[in-house]
Amino acid sequence: MSGTQNRTATLKSIRNDLTPLRAVLDQALNDDLIDRNPLDKIKVSKLVSRKQAKTDYMVDPFSNDEIKAVLAVAKEYDPRIRNLLQFAFYTGLRTSELFGLK
Incomplete structure (x- = not known):
């Protein structure tokens, strides 16, 4: 999740960041290292406002x-x-x- 402080978070970028973390925590849960996965109740769509989710990224195709x-x-x-x-x-x-x- 490096660099997340300096970029506009999109739903996709947050999901990409959280997916491996979720997997590690799920494995820790399966191995009885933790009682619950703290990310289970997090809804990614609620982390990003609709305004934030829209990006100003412009495709710059080759001429x-x-x-x-x-x-x-x-x-x-x-x-x-x-x-x-x-x-x-x-x-x-x-x-x-x-x-x-x-």
Whole structure:
């Protein structure tokens, strides 16, 4: 949870921070190290106001010129890399989704 003091908390970021902590506390409960998981009654949606949950994050996609430049360099390096990058640019897949394809 490092850096949480300096960022606007979104529901997703709070859930991402709490998930491993919940898992550790659940294991401690299963091992009879604690009597209850203190996070069981916490509703993440109540921790963040609707106004706070909205983010001002703006997507800054590559311009057409930037895409052409990246693809040109990739083609010189390896045409397969160029094809992969072109597919990624034009589908908008996340990196994990792209590499998860078979």
